[in-house]
Amino acid sequence: QTSLVSFFSKSTTEKKEISISEPVSSVVPLCLSSATDDTTPLVTTLTSSEVSDEMSSKKRKRRTEATKPKQNKRVKLKSPELELEKEPEGVALERPEPELEKEPEGEMTDYERDRLERIERNKRMLLSLGLNKAKGQANDKEKKAQSKKRIVVPPKQHCLRSRVKLPDFVHNQETKEKEHVESSEEEVEYEESNIGAYICSDAVENDEDVSRDEDDVLQGFLETKTQFYDSSLTRIYSMDYSPDGKLLVCGGHGGHVSIFGVKRKKMNGEVKGESGDEDQPLISSKLHKGWVSHVQFLSLEEMPNLLITSGNDKVVNIWDLNMQHRNQPKLVTTNSKLHTGGIFSMHHMDGKIITASKDSCVVYSDISPTGIVKRKTFNSHTSVVKCCRFRDSNTFASTGNDRSISVVDLRLALNENSDETGIDKIESLHDYCINDVTWHPTDENLLMSSGFGPTILLHDLRKTEKPLYEFKGHVKGQKTSTIYKPVFVNSGNSIVVAGPDSDILSLYNTKTGETTSRGIMGFSASNIIAKNNHLTIAHTKSVTMFKPLWKTAEVSNTEL
Numbered sequence: 001q002t003s004l005v006s007f008f009s010k011s012t013t014e015k016k017e018i019s020i021s022e023p024v025s026s027v028v029p030l031c032l033s034s035a036t037d038d039t040t041p042l043v044t045t046l047t048s049s050e051v052s053d054e055m056s057s058k059k060r061k062r063r064t065e066a067t068k069p070k071q072n073k074r075v076k077l078k079s080p081e082l083e084l085e086k087e088p089e090g091v092a093l094e095r096p097e098p099e100l101e102k103e104p105e106g107e108m109t110d111y112e113r114d115r116l117e118r119i120e121r122n123k124r125m126l127l128s129l130g131l132n133k134a135k136g137q138a139n140d141k142e143k144k145a146q147s148k149k150r151i152v153v154p155p156k157q158h159c160l161r162s163r164v165k166l167p168d169f170v171h172n173q174e175t176k177e178k179e180h181v182e183s184s185e186e187e188v189e190y191e192e193s194n195i196g197a198y199i200c201s202d203a204v205e206n207d208e209d210v211s212r213d214e215d216d217v218l219q220g221f222l223e224t225k226t227q228f229y230d231s232s233l234t235r236i237y238s239m240d241y242s243p244d245g246k247l248l249v250c251g252g253h254g255g256h257v258s259i260f261g262v263k264r265k266k267m268n269g270e271v272k273g274e275s276g277d278e279d280q281p282l283i284s285s286k287l288h289k290g291w292v293s294h295v296q297f298l299s300l301e302e303m304p305n306l307l308i309t310s311g312n313d314k315v316v317n318i319w320d321l322n323m324q325h326r327n328q329p330k331l332v333t334t335n336s337k338l339h340t341g342g343i344f345s346m347h348h349m350d351g352k353i354i355t356a357s358k359d360s361c362v363v364y365s366d367i368s369p370t371g372i373v374k375r376k377t378f379n380s381h382t383s384v385v386k387c388c389r390f391r392d393s394n395t396f397a398s399t400g401n402d403r404s405i406s407v408v409d410l411r412l413a414l415n416e417n418s419d420e421t422g423i424d425k426i427e428s429l430h431d432y433c434i435n436d437v438t439w440h441p442t443d444e445n446l447l448m449s450s451g452f453g454p455t456i457l458l459h460d461l462r463k464t465e466k467p468l469y470e471f472k473g474h475v476k477g478q479k480t481s482t483i484y485k486p487v488f489v490n491s492g493n494s495i496v497v498a499g500p501d502s503d504i505l506s507l508y509n510t511k512t513g514e515t516t517s518r519g520i521m522g523f524s525a526s527n528i529i530a531k532n533n534h535l536t537i538a539h540t541k542s543v544t545m546f547k548p549l550w551k552t553a554e555v556s557n558t559e560l
Helices: 048-066 070-078 080-085 087-094 097-101 110-129 133-146 168-179 194-200
Strands: 003-008 015-020 028-030 044-046 203-205 218-229 236-241 247-252 256-261 263-267 283-286 292-297 306-311 316-325 328-335 343-349 352-357 362-368 371-378 385-392 395-400 404-409 423-427 434-439 446-451 455-460 469-472 487-489 494-498 504-509 515-520 527-531 534-539 542-550
Touching: 194 247, 194 316, 218 504, 218 515, 236 527, 236 534, 247 292, 247 534, 256 292, 256 306, 283 328, 292 343, 306 343, 328 371, 352 385, 352 395, 395 434, 404 434, 404 446, 455 494, 487 527, 494 527
Parallel strands: 236 292, 343 385, 385 434
Antiparallel strands: 003 015, 203 263, 218 542, 236 247, 247 256, 256 283, 292 306, 306 316, 316 328, 343 352, 352 362, 362 371, 385 395, 395 404, 404 423, 434 446, 446 455, 455 469, 487 494, 494 504, 504 515, 527 534, 534 542
8 A cells, every 4th residue: 555645845836746655554744844955855754653752752841841930931921932932942941851851750640730730720710700719708708797687677567456465475485586586597577467457457247146036946057158268278177266256267288277357348338248358368378397287266365366276297386367477477486395296186275285196195285484385294095196175274185096085184183292193084985986075065064075986975974884875877887987076056955067978967956865957068078166156167178157047947958
């Protein structure tokens, strides 16, 4: 094989071609320097080994020149001409030729020199752009100094009814917030909520009680047009009315809590319909990480709009509904150390709190100037405790999966000098787990219980060997897997229950133990409460109101 190499003579521009019979792999054209003789070509043919040695020598020389003192580099950058003509002489004077040809052992490799050169070049570029580390650190300090949180004074409340003296534990919580304000990263500004404005507005009742005689008998309930809706309430587990009856709170799945206004607004002397703005929640927010087990308004005259909540996240919170931030009420105090398991039930009365948990315990606490304080733990149950309810400030009942009911007298249970435990038990009158207990509203000796079985039992604490009455027919079959909660109405003379997994509403007479009526609601209920003989029934994302029907009212079975 042959290769043609083109070259030019120094004395003429005529192009000539020569043929080389040597193998191509050993011939490499390389331009070295100008010729001194007119007949000497500018292109010289070298073997591969000679070219390799020459390239290595050139490469080492260039890299050695790059590592010269910075003084030489500055001259090189300022004068390109000096770089081409004078720099090789300076290098020769500072570094003898033997050092360029031979690298002592332990000296940096070519790769390391290239790397150092790139690092120095990058540093110079960063300095020219002002992106040095020292400046960045100074900026960080300035930002931290500017991010200190200032104390924000809430705006004045325009509602005269909300200008009241706050309880001690509310003041103490605000003091703690001010003490830790420097360590807080995010500034929180609270504003007056929709609750205060709604309470101060001119409103009327949605449903008025029908005038009746004392001897009239409750026959059933009729659905009204009053309904409330919140798409966040996929399932409601607990509801409660404020002491003045103007607010309804609902809590349930996903830790979500919604508060509705249950009065219709009165404008220009006229009542504006039964549905409208009041159908949407005044406040709707996620207040717990787990599902909400209980919601209840605190019955404190000095501050009526305090809400207490509990959840499966083991936390009990107290909220100030008069103030809000991003549609979430202001947290007054909290306690997450009462139980080691999720809280299944909670009840408040006169500043005292009881909580029932999956850890098989019932904890008695009270609200003190320092917040929610744990006082005593009761271990009278052997499994999950699902419900606890005060009868009065000294007595409460609890029940759960062990199918027993405990009645506790706090006066004896908290007395260290007493020989009595203050705990009475009702054992195994239900065939399945008990999910709920409710005290009779007028007779302190009567207690109602219900579970997964087909019966509701009414107990007389003076004779606990067997129940006073058994009510049946609201459960399809012999067992259900859904928790349902019957309620007392008509001053305790009747019991109403929404059948689990059905749309049947049943009414029982507690004087005779008989069934008064049954009717179809048209939906399956998840929770039910009663106030002034009106029913509030929760179902998927909605709450519907029912009014009572007395004996004198004309009603058919399809309307019940």
